[in-house]
Amino acid sequence: MKTKWWPTSGMAVTMVLAVVIFLLGMLTGRLQGVALAVVLLLGCGWIQLRHPHASGTVRLTTRSGTTSESRVGATVSWQPAAGVDALRLRTTAPGHRSVDTVVAAPRPSTSSGPSTSSGSEERRIPISIRTARTGRRPIFTVDHQERYGAGLYTSAGDTAGPMSITVLPKATPLREVPLPYRLSGLTGPHDSRRAGDGNDLRDINLFTPGDRLRRIDWRVTARRNGPGPGTSGPAITDLYVRRTHATADAAVMLVLDSRDEVGPDLTTWNDSSSIPEDVPTSLDNARAAALTMARRYLQAGDRVGLEDLGRMHRPVPPSGGQRQLQRLSMRIALAEPEGEPRARNRPPRMPSGALIVVFSTFLDNETWHLAQLWHGAGHRVLAVDVLPEPDLRNAPRRLVTAYRIIAMERHDRLTALARSGVEVIDWTATGDRPVQVTLAALTRKRVRR
Amino acid sequence: MSFGGIGDRLSTGVGRRVGRWQDSARQARAGINAPKPPVRVETGQAAPGWAYRIGCLVLGVLAIIAFAPGVVLIVILSALLALVLLRPAAGTAGLFCGVLGLFWMIEPSPPNSLAQIAVLALAPALWVLAGVIADLPLRARIEIAVLRAPAIRYLVVQVVAQVALIGAQLLHSHQQGIGAGFAGLLVLVIAVIMAVAAWLLFPRLRGDQQ
Numbered sequence: 070m071k072t073k074w075w076p077t078s079g080m081a082v083t084m085v086l087a088v089v090i091f092l093l094g095m096l097t098g099r100l101q102g103v104a105l106a107v108v109l110l111l112g113c114g115w116i117q118l119r120h121p122h123a124s125g126t127v128r129l130t131t132r133s134g135t136t137s138e139s140r141v142g143a144t145v146s147w148q149p150a151a152g153v154d155a156l157r158l159r160t161t162a163p164g165h166r167s168v169d170t171v172v173a174a175p176r177p178s179t180s181s182g183p184s185t186s187s188g189s190e191e192r193r194i195p196i197s198i199r200t201a202r203t204g205r206r207p208i209f210t211v212d213h214q215e216r217y218g219a220g221l222y223t224s225a226g227d228t229a230g231p232m233s234i235t236v237l238p239k240a241t242p243l244r245e246v247p248l249p250y251r252l253s254g255l256t257g258p259h260d261s262r263r264a265g266d267g268n269d270l271r272d273i274n275l276f277t278p279g280d281r282l283r284r285i286d287w288r289v290t291a292r293r294n295g296p297g298p299g300t301s302g303p304a305i306t307d308l309y310v311r312r313t314h315a316t317a318d319a320a321v322m323l324v325l326d327s328r329d330e331v332g333p334d335l336t337t338w339n340d341s342s343s344i345p346e347d348v349p350t351s352l353d354n355a356r357a358a359a360l361t362m363a364r365r366y367l368q369a370g371d372r373v374g375l376e377d378l379g380r381m382h383r384p385v386p387p388s389g390g391q392r393q394l395q396r397l398s399m400r401i402a403l404a405e406p407e408g409e410p411r412a413r414n415r416p417p418r419m420p421s422g423a424l425i426v427v428f429s430t431f432l433d434n435e436t437w438h439l440a441q442l443w444h445g446a447g448h449r450v451l452a453v454d455v456l457p458e459p460d461l462r463n464a465p466r467r468l469v470t471a472y473r474i475i476a477m478e479r480h481d482r483l484t485a486l487a488r489s490g491v492e493v494i495d496w497t498a499t500g501d502r503p504v505q506v507t508l509a510a511l512t513r514k515r516v517r518r
Numbered sequence: 519m520s521f522g523g524i525g526d527r528l529s530t531g532v533g534r535r536v537g538r539w540q541d542s543a544r545q546a547r548a549g550i551n552a553p554k555p556p557v558r559v560e561t562g563q564a565a566p567g568w569a570y571r572i573g574c575l576v577l578g579v580l581a582i583i584a585f586a587p588g589v590v591l592i593v594i595l596s597a598l599l600a601l602v603l604l605r606p607a608a609g610t611a612g613l614f615c616g617v618l619g620l621f622w623m624i625e626p627s628p629p630n631s632l633a634q635i636a637v638l639a640l641a642p643a644l645w646v647l648a649g650v651i652a653d654l655p656l657r658a659r660i661e662i663a664v665l666r667a668p669a670i671r672y673l674v675v676q677v678v679a680q681v682a683l684i685g686a687q688l689l690h691s692h693q694q695g696i697g698a699g700f701a702g703l704l705v706l707v708i709a710v711i712m713a714v715a716a717w718l719l720f721p722r723l724r725g726d727q728q
Contacts, residue, residue, distance in 0.1 A: 079608025079649065086616030094623055100690065101634060102623035104683035108642045109615060111675045111715065155664045157654070158559065166554045169655055172561050173663035195560040209557075219668045220608035220649030347555070463544045465537065 073224065074120050080221040084113050116218035125149040127156070127213045129229040132195065141236055142197035143209050145229070149174040149192070152217065157226075159212040162198045164346030170194075171216065200346040203238040203353045204405055207231035237402045238356040243365040243505060245512040247492070248319050249424035249449045257318025258370035265315020276308035284310040319371040320387045320420045323359045323397075326429035326436050327352060327379030327404040333460040335468045341406075354455035355428040356401050358496045362426055363397045373397060376417050377404050378429075378436065387420055416442050424449050428496075430456040432475065437482045440491050450491045451511070454483065457497055559659070567658040570651045571603055574611075577644040578602065581618065584627075584636035591621050602648050611648035615641045629687045638683065639676060646672045678715045682708050 087109035094103035125148045132142040147156050153174050161167045175190040196209060207230070214226030252261050260269055266281075273289055289309045330352040331337070332344040344350055349357070363373045367389055374387035375397050385393075385400055416439050419425055425448045429436040436452075444450045456479075461469050487493050494507050578599040582592060598614040618641050627633040646668050651660065685708040 077608065077652075079610075079612060079652070082609040083612030083615075083645070086612055086619075090616060090619040090623070093620070097623060099623035099626055100629075100683060100686050101626050101638070102619045104638055104679050104686075105615065105619040105622065105641060107682070108638065108675055108679045109612065109645070111678065112642065112646070112671065115671055115675070154667045155661075160557045160559055162557045164554060166556045168557045168559050169567075169658035170559045170561055170564070171654065171658060171660040171664050173661050173666060197558045197560075199555065199558075216664075218649070219646050219671075220652035345552075345554070463547065465541050465544065467537075 074122070074124075074217070074222050075224075076117065077221055077223050080113055080116070080218075083109050083221070087113070113221060116221045119152060120222045121150045121152040121215075121217055121224075123150045124215055124224055125153060125156075127211070127227065127229050129209060129211055129232045131232070131234055132197075139201060139239075140197050140199050141208060141234055142195055143232060143234065145194040145196060145211055145213075147172075147192045147194065147213075149215065153215045154218070155216040156192075157214045157216055158194070160196050161210045161212075162208050162346075163206070163342070164200070164344075165198050198346065200236065201349045201353065202344075202346055203236045203349075203356050203402060205233055205235040205403055208234045235399075235402050237398055238353065238360045240357070240361040240364045243361060243508060245505075245509040246362065246365050246369075247424065247449070247451065247508065247511040247514075249321070249422055250447070251422040252317035252319055253422050254317050257316045259317050259319065261315050261317035263315045263317070264312055267313045267316045269314045271312045271314050273309050273311055276310050280310045280312075284312070286311045318389070319366065320423040321362070321366045321371055321373045322376060322384075322387065322419050322423045322425050323363060323373060323401075324376045324378060324417070324425060324427045324429075324436075324439070325355055325359050325401065325404050326427065327355070327377055328406055328435070329430060329432060330406055331430065331432075331456070333457045335459055335461065335464040335472050349457065351430045351455045351457060352405065354457060354496055355453075356404065358428050358453050358455060359401050359426075360398060363401070364394060367391075367394045367397075374420070374423075375400055376419075378417075378439075379404060379406055384417060387423065419443060419446075419448060422448070424451070426451045426453060428453045428455050430454070431479050431482050431486075432456070434482070437486060440486055441489055444489060444491050452483070452486050452491050452493045454493060454495045455497070561659060562661050562663055564659040564661045566656065567651055567654045567660060568656040570647060570660060571606060571656070574606060574644055574647050574651070575599070575603055577640050577647060578614065581637055581640035581644060584633045584640060585618065585622065585625075586627075586633065587621060587625060591625075595621075602644065606648040606654075607652040608645065608649035611645040615645050629691070630684055634683070635680060638680060642676070643672065674715075678711050681711055 087106040090102050091106035091110065094100070094106060128146045130144050130146060132144050145158065149156065155171050155173050158170045158172065159167055160170070172192065172194055175192045196211075198208065209232045210228065210230035212226060212228050215224055217224075248259065252259050260267065264271055273286055276285065286309050290305065290307070293309060294305050294307060330341045330350045332341070332350045333348055334344070337344045341350065359375070363375075366373045370389060372387035372389045373393065374385050376384040377400070385396060425443050427436055427440050427450065429452070431437055431452070431454060440450050440452050459472060461472070464472070483493050492511055494504060496504055498504060498507070582595050582599070585595075587595065595614070595618060598617055602610045602614050618637070622637065627637060650665060650668055654660065
């Protein structure tokens with residue numbers, strides 16, 4: 070790409086002073102001054118005559134995988150033009166301090182690496198940030214300018230980015246998770262009470278049309294059939310089969326409330342773009358919780374679907390397998406607030422008998438109302454509270470007062486949910502009752518409806 | 519409008535302004551207590567910009583010491599050196615070299631002495647280094663390898679200039695007693711070096727012309 074290189078004012082100042090000193094030195098016979106002027110003039114002349122006539126290219130690309138936990142990376146690829154000395158970069162990322170860097174141009178080589186016609190190789194500069202945030206966001210912006218001639222020549226800079234990167238949430242392992250009131254299907258990882266082709270013995274009964282021959286229990290058949298006439302052995306008149314309980318799977322619907330995204334700092338509640346990178350927001354907690362539950366249920370062989378309350382899109386229907394986990398991972402990572410939340414005329418339809426897990430901050434009545442409706446329709450509903458613990462240290466007094474009012478209303482909603490039979494889980498809880506303990510307790514709880 | 523109403527509005531306005539100042543102070547304190555982490559950029563061996571400025575300071579001080587001027591010139595050159603450190607650029611360093619060269623003509627160093635070699639080497643070195651770090655903030659990370667190309671140019675020009683100056687001064691002193699053959703050889707060497715310098719300066723025509 071052709072671009073203009075031009076001499077700086079430093080070149081002009083240096084040349085003028087050098088010429089003046091040269092002439093004065095020649096007139097007065099002062100060789101030392103002349104020598105100094107010659108050095109400056111030779112330097113300026115070399116720079117002027119060998120300056121680049123084109124500029125290189127700078128590309129910003131994502132890096133697959135991360136260098137370590139919670140680190141998001143990209144690569145700046147620079148293909149320098151011939152004769153360029155260095156590249157100046159200013160790398161910016163949200164929640165991080167900008168960094169100015171100057172990197173040297175790679176040496177021209179005859180190796181088999183990527184190179185231009187002048188023989189210079191491509192220089193790759195990895196950049197990364199540490200973040201606790203997830204989702205698809207513009208992260209890296211790189212302002213770049215090639216440098217030549219020790220400040221005597223300059224060129225126009227350019228900007229690469231902002232580059233959007235999708236950061237997938239991390240799923241933590243869970244041991245026990247609750248199941249819906251009613252399992253469905255005739256195959257799956259769980260035992261059910263229906264007769265079917267499972268593992269647990271249900272009873273031993275007479276052979277009826279439709280029973281499998283390999284289910285015949287010959288020992289019981291021989292014991293229950295009496296000796297035949299004129300023979301010493303039993304006469305087989307009735308066959309007995311072992312009947313087992315069927316297995317079933319659970320249908321789980323994850324309901325992600327992506328209508329709002331708030332952090333611990335109350336002053337950022339009206340502007341999610343000012344939330345720092347090292348603290349997860351409510352939506353990050355919701356994404357991590359949803360992916361954790363999805364992975365746990367799918368690994369057990371159940372079917373999981375997803376409904377995003379922040380978008381008026383078709384939900385992901387319940388399904389199983391690794392592909393469903395990948396599908397859910399991307400949909401969960403891409404869930405984000407989309408403008409002003411629109412009111413729904415009717416609640417989203419849920420598969421019959423499904424376990425519904427609602428991930429929300431419960432800062433308004435929408436999800437509270439939906440949870441109660443679903444519970445009233447016969448579903449087992451888990452309400453997962455994903456609001457992070459607020460940091461009130463730097464909040465103004467009026468905000469603290471407003472937050473206390475909101476917190477009291479939220480507490481009333483959660484209490485009303487718990488009283489109505491919806492099971493409430495605090496995902497950010499630590500200490501005596503972390504999430505794993507709460508879920509294990511819910512698993513063992515005998516729920517009667 | 520009653521005076522009581524005006525008083526209420528004044529107190530409310532003052533209260534709001536004080537509240538805004540308190541909010542700003544609170545946010546500033548939060549920023550100081552929890553500074554933003556930097557973006558990680560993986561480079562080769564690098565040094566911060568302030569280290570290069572210290573290098574400029576060292577070069578400038580050594581050049582002034584080698585020049586050994588009077589008190590007034592020390593003050594003037596120190597002020598120019600401070601300007602270079604505050605705003606490193608080829609222009610400010612060129613100004614320092616220009617003023618130094620001017621004073622050098624007024625108070626020259628002994629011919630072919632270490633001081634002469636030092637001043638001729640250090641002043642342009644400061645000019646090159648200041649140009650390399652031009653417009654860069656103190657916290658900028660600059661790879662050491664960035665100095666390679668300017669250093670090569672500097673060394674080539676230094677070799678030419680130092681040899682040419684020594685040769686010219688010997689030639690000048692030949693007029694006061696050195697043998698003619700020796701002087702002629704010197705001039706020949708100077709001419710060859712100048713030719714090499716000219717070859718380096720003008721763009722070479724190659725198959726893949728730059």
